[in-house]
Amino acid sequence: MPSISYHPEVAADSKPLRADAARNRANLLAAATEVFAARGLDAPLEQIARRAGVSIGTLYAHFPSREAFVDAIFPERLAVLDRIAERSLADPDPWSGFVGFLEGLFALQSEDHGLNDAVARRLPNAREVAEVCHRGGLHAERIVARAKASGQLRADFELGDLATLTWAMSQVIRESMDTAPNAWRRCLAFLTDGLRAEAARTPAGS
Amino acid sequence: MPSISYHPEVAADSKPLRADAARNRANLLAAATEVFAARGLDAPLEQIARRAGVSIGTLYAHFPSREAFVDAIFPERLAVLDRIAERSLADPDPWSGFVGFLEGLFALQSEDHGLNDAVARRLPNAREVAEVCHRGGLHAERIVARAKASGQLRADFELGDLATLTWAMSQVIRESMDTAPNAWRRCLAFLTDGLRAEAARTPAGS
DNA sequence: CACGAACCTGAGGGTGCCCTCGATTTCGTA
DNA sequence: TACGAAATCGAGGGCACCCTCAGGTTCGTG
Numbered sequence: 001m002p003s004i005s006y007h008p009e010v011a012a013d014s015k016p017l018r019a020d021a022a023r024n025r026a027n028l029l030a031a032a033t034e035v036f037a038a039r040g041l042d043a044p045l046e047q048i049a050r051r052a053g054v055s056i057g058t059l060y061a062h063f064p065s066r067e068a069f070v071d072a073i074f075p076e077r078l079a080v081l082d083r084i085a086e087r088s089l090a091d092p093d094p095w096s097g098f099v100g101f102l103e104g105l106f107a108l109q110s111e112d113h114g115l116n117d118a119v120a121r122r123l124p125n126a127r128e129v130a131e132v133c134h135r136g137g138l139h140a141e142r143i144v145a146r147a148k149a150s151g152q153l154r155a156d157f158e159l160g161d162l163a164t165l166t167w168a169m170s171q172v173i174r175e176s177m178d179t180a181p182n183a184w185r186r187c188l189a190f191l192t193d194g195l196r197a198e199a200a201r202t203p204a205g206s
Numbered sequence: 207m208p209s210i211s212y213h214p215e216v217a218a219d220s221k222p223l224r225a226d227a228a229r230n231r232a233n234l235l236a237a238a239t240e241v242f243a244a245r246g247l248d249a250p251l252e253q254i255a256r257r258a259g260v261s262i263g264t265l266y267a268h269f270p271s272r273e274a275f276v277d278a279i280f281p282e283r284l285a286v287l288d289r290i291a292e293r294s295l296a297d298p299d300p301w302s303g304f305v306g307f308l309e310g311l312f313a314l315q316s317e318d319h320g321l322n323d324a325v326a327r328r329l330p331n332a333r334e335v336a337e338v339c340h341r342g343g344l345h346a347e348r349i350v351a352r353a354k355a356s357g358q359l360r361a362d363f364e365l366g367d368l369a370t371l372t373w374a375m376s377q378v379i380r381e382s383m384d385t386a387p388n389a390w391r392r393c394l395a396f397l398t399d400g401l402r403a404e405a406a407r408t409p410a411g412s
Numbered sequence: 413c414a415c416g417a418a419c420c421t422g423a424g425g426g427t428g429c430c431c432t433c434g435a436t437t438t439c440g441t442a
Numbered sequence: 443t444a445c446g447a448a449a450t451c452g453a454g455g456g457c458a459c460c461c462t463c464a465g466g467t468t469c470g471t472g
Contacts, residue, residue, distance in 0.1 A: 018439060018448060044429060055451045060431065157396075164378055164393050171377030172370055182411070187370050189408040190363075194400025201402070202395040205388070224418060224469060250459060261421045266461065 025062050027052040032069045036114025040174075041070065041121065067125040074118045075128040078136075080108060085139030094143075095152035099192050101143050102165070105136075106184055110173045120170030137162075154200040161204075165191065231268050233258040238275045242320025246380075247276065247327065273331040280324045281334040284342075286314060291345030300349075301358035305398050307349050308371070311342075312390055316379045326376030343368075360406040367410075371397065 017025065031052035035043045045066065049059040063069050084104035091097030109116040123129055140162055147153035168191075169184055176183035193199055223231065237258035241249045251272065255265040269275050290310035297303030315322040329335055346368055353359035374397075375390055382389035399405055 020438065021449060024450085045431095046429075056430090057432080057452065058450050061449070064431095154396075161392060161396070164382070164389060167377045167381050168374035168393060171373045175373050176370070183370060186367060186410040187374060189410045190360075190367070190400040191396055192400065193360075193405045193407050194396040194398065196405070196407070199399045199402070199405035201399050204392040204395045226468065227419060230420085251461095252459075262460090263422065263462080264420055267419075270461095 021062075024052065024054050024058055028054060028059060028062055029069075029072060032063075033073050033114070036069075036073065036117075037112040040113040041066070041117035065125070067123060070114075070118055070123060070126045071128040074115060074126075075132050077112075077115060078108075078118070078129065078132040081105065081132065081136045082139070084108075085136065085143065088143050089139070089146070094146040094150040095196070098143055098147035098153055101140065102188060102192065103185075105166070106169050106173065106188060109170060110177055110181060110184055113174070113177065116170050116173050116177070120166055151197055154195055154197045154204075156200065156204040157195060227268075230258065230260050230264055234260060234265060234268055235275075235278060238269075239279055239320070242275075242279065242323075243318040246319040247272070247323035271331070273329060276320075276324055276329060276332045277334040280321060280332075281338050283318075283321060284314075284324070284335065284338040287311065287338065287342045288345070290314075291342065291349065294349050295345070295352070300352040300356040301402070304349055304353035304359055307346065308394060308398065309391075311372070312375050312379065312394060315376060316383055316387060316390055319380070319383065322376050322379050322383070326372055357403055360401055360403045360410075362406065362410040363401060 028048065031048045035048045035051060039047075045059060046056050048069075049056045052059070063072065081104075084101060088097035088101040088104070091100060105119070109119050118126070118129055119133070137159075141159055144153065144157065144159055144162070148155060148157065169188065172184045172187050234254065237254045241254045241257060245253075251265060252262050254275075255262045258265070269278065287310075290307060294303035294307040294310070297306060311325070315325050324332070324335055325339070343365075347365055350359065350363065350365055350368070354361060354363065375394065378390045378393050
């Protein structure tokens with residue numbers, strides 16, 4: 001349960017930070033957000049420190065690992081997923097809810113190299129992110145079940161296929177984001193058209 | 207233009223190699239093939255040298271760059287693509303030819319991490335590979351055109367979408383190859399079902 | 413078999429990134 | 443303002459990989 005806030009003024013965990021420390025922490029988070037967005041999750045940490053106007057030592061004092069950054073930055077942004085899922089479940093048409101969920105997820109990923117990596121990659125030590133993804137999975141389960149029950153989503157679609165689709169789309173997004181930011185939509189259109197029950201011709205074996 | 211043979215006994219280019227050099231070169235190629243297959247194109251070259259029973263210096267004497275390896279190894283294996291394309295064009299049913307081409311391509315990629323990387327990645331300095339891919343593209347153009355002309359492939363599918371699909375599938379293959387070697391087939395089934403003209407519901411915008 | 417050319421070796425310098433830790437500065441309080 | 447705790451700094455050691463080159467070895471021919 002995320003009791004940690006990285007907004008220093010609200011810091012609930014342990015001692016409050018000294019003023020300079022709080023400022024640096026905030027700068028680091030902002031810098032990390034920008035750098036990850038531009039270069040992906042594997043960007044050198046020293047670049048983040050430089051952009052934050054802080055030494056590499058200070059960076060490590062605040063965030064002992066790359067995953068600590070990830071965990072501090074992305075859960076908040078990924079919280080949108082809950083909204084998207086709720087909206088999808090609220091959609092009177094289960095199919096358009098399902099498609100809307102996928103579109104929302106991938107649109108989110110396509111905004112930001114870092115976010116795209118965070119969603120598509122296994123990050124065992126980023127607990128907060130894992131937690132958000134788990135929540136997303138629970139929502140997805142209901143969305144998928146509803147679309148299947150309505151007879152619109154093909155019956156041989158399984159929950160695990162969502163992970164596969166995410167891998168697939170994450171790569172499309174990664175490769176095209178900087179040159180053709182909407183290319184992934186074409187791919188998704190093909191895919192979702194193939195996921196309709198009435199389109200199912202090729203049985204998906206296990 | 208591939209006048210170079212990396213089978214020393216047939217070496218046509220320039221001077222013939224000394225016996226030990228020829229042996230080493232063959233060992234290096236075998237080692238590189240194995241290592242690339244297991245670890246992908248970014249595997250450390252020193253690992254290849256070690257497996258070939260040769261020093262790193264010797265490796266560089268034979269293959270001055272990683273791309274030289276790629277160019278020496280993969281064109282031969284990618285030549286299968288020509289066969290696959292021919293078989294697809296020979297198929298009386300344009301649609302099943304089209305699908306067969308995709309299946310053949312991805313099945314090839316799924317055999318080998320290195321091959322998967324070679325197909326999915328831009329390798330500007332691997333001329334031989336680029337050449338093979340270019341040939342593949344020409345074949346693909348006819349296969350796509352035929353499938354579209356027959357009214358079976360959706361009309362808004364474009365040649366460039368093939369590259370996108372390749373990116374997508376390469377990632378699925380990469381992530382699942384070692385744990386679920388056939389997972390990509392499910393994904394491809396969804397995709398191809400969505401590529402049929404009669405399945406087209408969501409227009410693919412540019 | 414002896415000699416030179418061809419070939420091989422591996423230590424070592426370069427790069428880029430990771431992360432630590434003792435010295436130094438800054439903050440906030442008394 | 444002066445003091446100690448808190449925070450910062452950045453040089454530097456590690457690591458993994460890249461690539462080179464001077465010196466030793468092997469081949470194959472005369």
